[in-house]
Amino acid sequence: MSIRIALPKGRLLDETAALLHLAGWELTDYHREARSYHLKSRRFPALCLRVFHEKDIPIQVAVGNYDLGICGLDWVEELLAKYPTSALVKVQDLGYNMGSLYAAASKSARMTMEGLRTEKSVIRLASEYPYLAESFALGLRLRQFRIFPLWGAAEVYPPESADLTLVRAGTEAELSSYDLAPINKVLDFSAFLIANQTSWEKKDMGEVLDSLGDKMPARFPSPAKPAALGTPGEQPRAGTDEDAVWLALPDGHQQPPTLELLRKAGIHIDDYPSPTGNRRPRVNLPGTLVKTVRPQDMPLQVANGNFDLAITGRDWLLEHLYQFPSSPAAELADLKFGKVKIAAVISKELSMADVHSLAPLRIASEYVNIADKYARDNHLGPYRIIPTWGASEAFVPEDADLLIENAQTGRTIARHNLKITDVLFESTACLIGAKSGTYRPAKSRRIENIVNTLRAAVEDA
Amino acid sequence: MKVPRCKGSRDLSPGEMVKFRLIEKAFRDCCLKWGYGEVRTPTLEYLHLFTSTGTLTPSLLSKVYSFLDWDGWSGERVVLRPDGTIPVARLYIDSMEKEGLAKLFYVTNIFIFDETGKKSRERWQCGVELIGAGSPLADAELISLALEILHKLGLKDTKLRLSHAGLVRAMLAKLGLSHDEQTKVFDQVIDGDIQALAGLKPRNPELAKALSLLLDLRGKSSGFLKNLKALFQHNLPELETPIDNFINVAELLQALGQDYRIDIASGRGFEYYTGVNYHLLCGEQNVGAGGRYDDLVPLMGGEGIPASGFALYLDPLMDMVKPETFAEPAATRVQVRVEPGDTETAKRGFVLASRLREAGYIAELELGAQKQADFNWSLEVKGKAPHFILTNKVGQRRFEAGTAEEVLALLRKNVNKDSVA
Missing domain, CATH: 3.40.190.10 (Periplasmic binding protein-like II)
Known part of the structure; x- marks a missing residue:
């Protein structure tokens, strides 16, 4: 009987890899540079191992797609806070990443x-x-x-x-x-070994669990190791300036092209991207304060007035607007960089007709609302949306039938034995703000000035 | 593919709806006669209506159906109404406060998640709220109204269990618990865990005695409360006001001939209760509950106005009422069978069926799959004379008629004979 195990990427990867190495699993390709989410164990060839974003693991184990999983207890508790009856067993504290x-x-x-x-x-x-x-x-x-x-x-x-x-x-x-x-x-919290309740009660997983041993915490006595610390340095604050404009800039891989655009627009910014993890860079625009946050979070923040302007992707703006059609967040300028296709993706082995015949159809996506709208608009039969936190490619074919994914070149998709069957739209970076912001005149002028400067920089390019 | 119904939800069949409407009718008739007016509030409310008053326990709030709707970009969650009273209090503050006294009733569904999926997550209740009256008379009115409705429904073995949230609160305040602990224990008590009170070990022996007397004893008259009062008044004067109030209500009920049992431990209910609260049982089944909630309207930003109310639970009541015990006879059912193929005959059938309905009969056109046994009479409509042939199920008698008037006259003449037969 094959045992299915979900392993984390991200913050837990190194120590989990070390633990499984000590346990003698002899895994292929479980390291940061690995390009596949499907692993093999030389010691336990019957194991079916997949790599997921840590946050997806409790859900995958609870619904029974995986028998065992390793993830932080924080994500287990997050799932249980909403779904207390989830079929999860907290098997063992692994004692690292506290x-x-x-x-x-x-x-x-x-x-x-x-x-x-x-x-x-x-x-x-x-x-x-x-x-x-x-x-x-x-x-x-x-x-x-x-x-x-x-x-x-x-x-x-x-x-x-x-x-x-x-x-x-x-x-x-x-x-x-x-x-x-x-x-x-x-x-x-710390890293935890978790199991699906039914698997735990009915499946013999003794050999695998035995290999992990019962002294795991003792073997990993590493004290709480703070994650890479950002030194915030001197933090600019809004102070009492009611006319201050709050601008959100993306973290992650959109930082270099954003910096390039700002440079073209003649805007100088310090400490962005920040080697120390500072998320409050300084900018030479009068009365403007900047925070570096996730592009995914920006539309909701702009809608609520927590930021006045933000540079995000059109994909995340639409994801937000499909959920909240009455939101005031709107695109103010197309910044033209970071072009990706938002596409429907299926296994290479299947045709779209095969996929249509599945019931229920499992659609995995980071874009829950775009995926939902796609399914509605295309009259896909009974379907279920599986929210993911990235690495969606690992879900097909076992745990999902269709993905709504972004694709730059399509190479990643091909490498995971997948193909694009439909392109929903093209997304580029854009500047967003409130559709009808009611600002004081001074603030309004500042916002307008930034919008115009960035628009001009895009046109000049 | 067969589409199942949502887990924890329930369909009501025509037979169940007959019972539902019987209960609703008895409830509405009684309320209208006592001078109450019907209201209906929306199914969706803002979540903060229920969080802002601090009057639903966190345990209940963790079981509400709340979500972000299409307008939810501000983070403002909406909720499927988990309680009947709070929305009516909101309605009162919204548009009725100027009137002072409001006597309101409603038939509504409430939504509470149940983990097992065995209990229905959508529950129906008949609720009454009396806002603006704080006297024992008002408490007695509501209890009498609730019992009258149960009586009208033909239910035997109804029981009334009385408790007093104000007395429990006063006791908790005396135990020297912090505000948080008091709230926690009170929440446990109203969520039905009376052991929470029993588990407290007060250092003061007087208090320990009072607590165990309150929890362990069951009384059947106001005399019981007077005895308790006599015991407490020297050492625990703080309990005097709620006990006096409890005695007043109990004496009034006694004078009205209502049987009750005083059972402080039956205090399960809502955190917004402040005074007398009660449970109504049929046999061992809980069929309703109510109580006084004087602080709710002011907590919600309204004026300091007393209020109380109760709700009867439709779901268990539907299993108990027997439609046949209700005096009203069912209408005579006539099946109208139209000879196929001719538009004129079909029209004649439709017109006649309509005349029958106007005259108080249930008239159904024959569509091919009805059960013959459901009908008292069968009426054949033909293209040629005689246009109408009336046959009765019981006596197997057969009549011919040429016009609608003749059919109606025949039915009038023969229906009573049938019912005798």
Whole structure:
């Protein structure tokens, strides 16, 4: 009987690889440079091993696609906060990658649990853990709150873009380095071995579990190791300038072309991309303050006025607008770089007719709302959307039938034995803002100035 | 492919809807006669309506159906109504506050997630809210109304269990617990975990005695409460006000001849209760609950106005009512069979069926799959004279008629004979 195991990429990869090496699994290709999400174990050739984004693993194990999985306890608790009846067994603490999840606010806010409890105005809570954030808010009996789910960079949101954040940190000192003060520790976590409940009860996985041994935490006594620390340096603040314009710039691989565009527009920016992880670079535009955040999070933030302008992809703007048609977020300028196709992707072995005949059809995507609209518009039969946090290619064919994916050249798709069957639209980077912002005249002029400068830079190019 | 219904949801068949409407009718008739007016609030409300008052326990709030709707970009969540009272209180503050007293009732569904999927996650209830009256008379009115409705439904073995949220709160306040602990224990009690109270070990022996008396004893008259009062008044004067209030309501119910049992431990209910609260049972089945909630309207930003209300649970009641015990006779059913192929005959059939309905009969055109046994009479409509042939199921009698009037006259003459037969 084959045992299916989901392994993490990202922050847990190195130590998980070390653990499995010690356990003698002799894995092919489980390292940072690996190009495949399908692994083999020389010691246990019958194992079916897949690599996923860590956040997808609890769901994949709970629904029974995988018997075992390794991921942070934080993501397990996040799933259980929303779906307490999930069929998950927390098998063993693996004792590495320890940290804590804190409810935190900006040091300057001097917020306390008691203060929050009696607060009558709306509390904005931004987090990568929206379900735990909601439980926290309900448990504390916050009178009015709004949860802003994030893809990342939660630590840079308070105080201007959120009042509270639920954020992970190795230590309180790390939290402090983000200029955040803990209000409450919500959870301690570390890497965990988890199992699907039915598999745990019925399947003999003894040999594999035995190889991992029962002294795992002892073998990995590494103390809580703070993740690579960003030294925030001197942090510009909005202060009392009500006319300050907040501009969000993308983190990740869109940084070089963004920097190039700013250079063409004659805008000078310091510490972007930042080698130390600083997310508040300085810019030589008067009255303009910058934060570096995830492009995925920008449309919602712009809609809520936490940022006035942002550089993101049209894909993420549409993803937002398909969910919230009445949102004020809108494209102000096409910046023309970062061109990708948003495409429907299936296994090379299948035709679209084969896919249509599947019921229910499993559609995996980072773009949940674009995927949902695609399925509705194309009258796809009974379908289920499986939200993913990246590395969607690993899902086909076993765990999904169709992907809605972005593709630059199509080479990654071909390498995973997949093919494009439909192109939904082309996406490029764009400048977004509020459709009908009601700003004070000075601020309005500043915004207009930035929009025009960037538009001109694109046209000149 | 067969499409299943959503887990935890329920369909109501025509037979079940007959019972549903019977209960609804008895409920509405009683409420209207007591001078209450019907309201209906939206199924969707903002989540913060239920969080802002701090009046639903976190455990209940973690089971609501909340989501971001098409307007949800601001993070403002909406929720499928998890409770009937709070939306009516919102409606009152919204548009009725000037009127002072409001006597309102509603038939509504509420949505609460149930993990097992065995209990329905959509529950129907008949609710009554009396906003603006704070006297024991108001409590007695609501309890009497609830019992009258159960009586009208022909239910035997109805029981009333009385508790007093104000008394429980006063006791918790005396135990020297922090505000958080008090809320936690009170939440456990109203979520049905009475052991939470029993588990508290007060250092003060008087308090320990009072607590165990309150929890362990069951009384059947206001005398029981007076005895408790006599015990407490020297050492625990704080309990006097809620006990006096409890005594007043109990005495009134006694005078009205309503049987009840005082059972503090039956306090399961809502956190917004502040005074007398109660459960209604049929046999061992809970069929309703209610209580006083004087702080809710002010907590929601309204004026400091007292209020109380109750709800009867339609789902268990539907399993208990027996439609045949209701006096109203079912209408006579006539099946109209039209000779196929001729438009004129079909038209004659439609017109006659319509005349029959106007005259109070249930008239159904024969469509091919109806059960003959369901009909008292069968009427054949033909192209040639005699146009109408009426046959009765019971006596196997057969009549011929040429006009609609003749058919109606024949039915009038013979229906009663049937019912005698």
